[in-house]
Amino acid sequence: MSGFNGRGVLAIYLFEMSRFNRTFWQSLVAPVITTSLYFIVFGAAIGSRMGELDGVHYGAFIVPGLIMLSIFTESLNNASFGIYLPRFTGTIYEVLSAPVSPFEMVLGYVGAATTKSMILGFVILATATLFVPLKIVHPFWMVAFMVLTAATFCLFGFILGVWANGFEQLQFVPLLVITPLTFLGGAFYSIDMLPDAWRTFSLFNPVVYLISGFRWSFYGTADVAVGVSLGATLGFLLLCLGVVWWIFRTGYRLKN
Amino acid sequence: MPPILAIQGLTKTYASGLQALKRIDLQIERGEIFALLGPNGAGKTTLISIVCGIVTPTTGTVLVEGRDIIRNYRATRSMIGLVPQELHTDMFVTVWNTVAFSRGLFGKPANPQHLEKVLRDLSLWEKRDDRIMTLSGGMKRRVLIAKALAHEPEILFLDEPTAGVDVELRRDMWELVRRLRASGVTIILTTHYIEEAEEMADRVGVISKGELIVVEEKASLMRKLGKKQLTLHLQEAMTEIPAGLAEWGVALKNGGLVLEYIFDAHEERTGIPGLLRRMGELGIGFKDLNTQQSSLEEIFVSLVSERA
Numbered sequence: 001m002s003g004f005n006g007r008g009v010l011a012i013y014l015f016e017m018s019r020f021n022r023t024f025w026q027s028l029v030a031p032v033i034t035t036s037l038y039f040i041v042f043g044a045a046i047g048s049r050m051g052e053l054d055g056v057h058y059g060a061f062i063v064p065g066l067i068m069l070s071i072f073t074e075s076l077n078n079a080s081f082g083i084y085l086p087r088f089t090g091t092i093y094e095v096l097s098a099p100v101s102p103f104e105m106v107l108g109y110v111g112a113a114t115t116k117s118m119i120l121g122f123v124i125l126a127t128a129t130l131f132v133p134l135k136i137v138h139p140f141w142m143v144a145f146m147v148l149t150a151a152t153f154c155l156f157g158f159i160l161g162v163w164a165n166g167f168e169q170l171q172f173v174p175l176l177v178i179t180p181l182t183f184l185g186g187a188f189y190s191i192d193m194l195p196d197a198w199r200t201f202s203l204f205n206p207v208v209y210l211i212s213g214f215r216w217s218f219y220g221t222a223d224v225a226v227g228v229s230l231g232a233t234l235g236f237l238l239l240c241l242g243v244v245w246w247i248f249r250t251g252y253r254l255k256n
Numbered sequence: 257m258p259p260i261l262a263i264q265g266l267t268k269t270y271a272s273g274l275q276a277l278k279r280i281d282l283q284i285e286r287g288e289i290f291a292l293l294g295p296n297g298a299g300k301t302t303l304i305s306i307v308c309g310i311v312t313p314t315t316g317t318v319l320v321e322g323r324d325i326i327r328n329y330r331a332t333r334s335m336i337g338l339v340p341q342e343l344h345t346d347m348f349v350t351v352w353n354t355v356a357f358s359r360g361l362f363g364k365p366a367n368p369q370h371l372e373k374v375l376r377d378l379s380l381w382e383k384r385d386d387r388i389m390t391l392s393g394g395m396k397r398r399v400l401i402a403k404a405l406a407h408e409p410e411i412l413f414l415d416e417p418t419a420g421v422d423v424e425l426r427r428d429m430w431e432l433v434r435r436l437r438a439s440g441v442t443i444i445l446t447t448h449y450i451e452e453a454e455e456m457a458d459r460v461g462v463i464s465k466g467e468l469i470v471v472e473e474k475a476s477l478m479r480k481l482g483k484k485q486l487t488l489h490l491q492e493a494m495t496e497i498p499a500g501l502a503e504w505g506v507a508l509k510n511g512g513l514v515l516e517y518i519f520d521a522h523e524e525r526t527g528i529p530g531l532l533r534r535m536g537e538l539g540i541g542f543k544d545l546n547t548q549q550s551s552l553e554e555i556f557v558s559l560v561s562e563r564a
Contacts, residue, residue, distance in 0.1 A: 005330070005363040006363075007360045007361075007363045007364065007365070008360060008361045008362065008363050010360060011357050011359075011360030011361045012361065014357075014360075015349075015357055018349075018353075019348075022348055089344060089345075089346070089347075090340070090342055090344030091344045091345065091346055093308075093310055093338065093340050093344055094338075094344075094358060094361065094403065095361065096308075096309055096310045097308040097309050097310055097333060097336070097338050098333060098361040098362050098363075099329065099330040099331075099333040099334040099362060099363055100361060100363075101330075251312045255310060255311055255312050
């Protein structure tokens with residue numbers, strides 16, 4: 001056998017994608033409806049009474065933040081569920097006993113979850129164009145930030161799914177950590193609007209860098225330097241990769 | 257040629273401190289059917305799980321055809337198929353898709369002919385488009401076997417294949433195992449039914465509390481397992497065994513009210529008629545008698561104490 005089990009990766013990837021198809025409504029339609037509601041409330045109802053932010057109409061200003069918010073939560077949900085479910089039902093035995101390396105396993109699971117998040121991101125983007133005029137100044141970087149963020153949060157979700165010992169623990173991090181960080185991370189405002197103390201405090205929020213970089217790719221303006229955003233995103237990605245590496249090296253919660 | 261499976265000095269201590277395996281040494285020859293007998297919690301599943309790569313060993317080595325299962329896991333795992341004890345299945349997936357998934361996972365190119373043969377052999381062909389959740393427990397068990405055979409393994413592990421399975425499926429399973437062996441597959445199964453080991457195995461290993469107590473040809477072990485016990489409930493208590501009964505080696509129990517005689521059911525002459533005749537001559541009356549096969553648990557206990 002060669003050094004790479006491509007068929008094994010493909011099997012896991014397609015398995016996960018078909019799971020996605022089965023839960024199409026939950027996975028795709030629910031976030032789209034939620035996002036549409038945000039647009040109606042913040043974009044049309046409230047946004048029409050607000051001035052422009054950084055020279056951008058408020059409804060359009062929140063689009064990158066909303067896409068990021070959905071990518072964060074859906075990446076975490078999909079990826080954590082993808083690995084937690086076989087642990088919960090016991091079917092993980094087969095993947096562990098197969099000639100599949102840790103890298104290939106992660107590639108299959110996280111690759112599928114990332115694909116879903118990307119699809120979701122683009123669907124929300126398409127939905128947004130129905131409500132607000134959009135421009136994308138740096139399309140390449142827009143996609144790059146999206147891929148990096150989706151992959152990072154899917155890795156984070158994978159870690160979560162390996163760590164969790166119950167469904168409520170799966171919900172814990174997205175609900176109690178990610179959602180607050182996103183709302184306070186400038187999804188709906190520029191952190192320059194905050195008083196100085198809060199602005200400084202916000203800089204400790206990693207989500208600020210992700211949203212800021214992503215918004216820069218749309219409108220060319222950012223709360224923090226785009227290089228710093230990119231660095232923070234890559235740093236978070238490497239951190240997750242390190243934890244995943246540790247999980248497989250020690251067999252933590254996968255191999256008893 | 258190295259043995260198809262060589263286990264040396266294998267131990268496993270779980271994080272909880274439970275010592276599941278205490279130094280296991282075992283060799284399995286190509287093409288044999290090996291039955292691992294033992295009570296629940298003896299370490300059977302842990303042993304299998306280590307060989308299959310699901311559990312990491314604490315110490316020791318496992319070689320499959322001379323190749324280390326950790327350093328050379330791609331080569332060794334692609335040779336092994338595992339049917340787990342629990343019915344771990346994906347609920348929403350169809351039978352065909354789950355079997356095709358297994359084959360891909362093990363890195364084998366698609367081969368619908370082989371999958372069809374496996375499903376037909378297991379009477380699953382008609383069910384190929386059904387979701388697994390709609391199948392009965394016995395059918396799910398067949399699906400797990402089909403998954404394990406999807407990548408044409410050379411070694412097949414069956415962990416308690418007939419636990420909670422109806423008689424018909426058990427017969428089918430035994431038949432399948434024989435066919436697989438005829439095609440050259442090495443089979444290692446765990447069970448706590450002596451009958452099953454007797455029906456199928458070439459060699460039997462007895463595992464208890466994480467130790468392999470005995471590894472023997474089936475025939476010789478079955479003789480050991482074939483001991484039975486005759487219990488006679490006496491009408492009057494005896495203080496000592498009469499000299500006339502000494503040659504049977506009987507034991508006096510329960511305050512002298514019960515006589516126990518151990519005999520070998522496989523022997524031509526069990527000695528029972530003679531014993532009863534002699535008791536009649538000596539005027540020892542009994543109210544009741546019964547015989548019982550020594551239970552597997554008792555055999556384990558006696559095997560352990562023999563070794564101690």
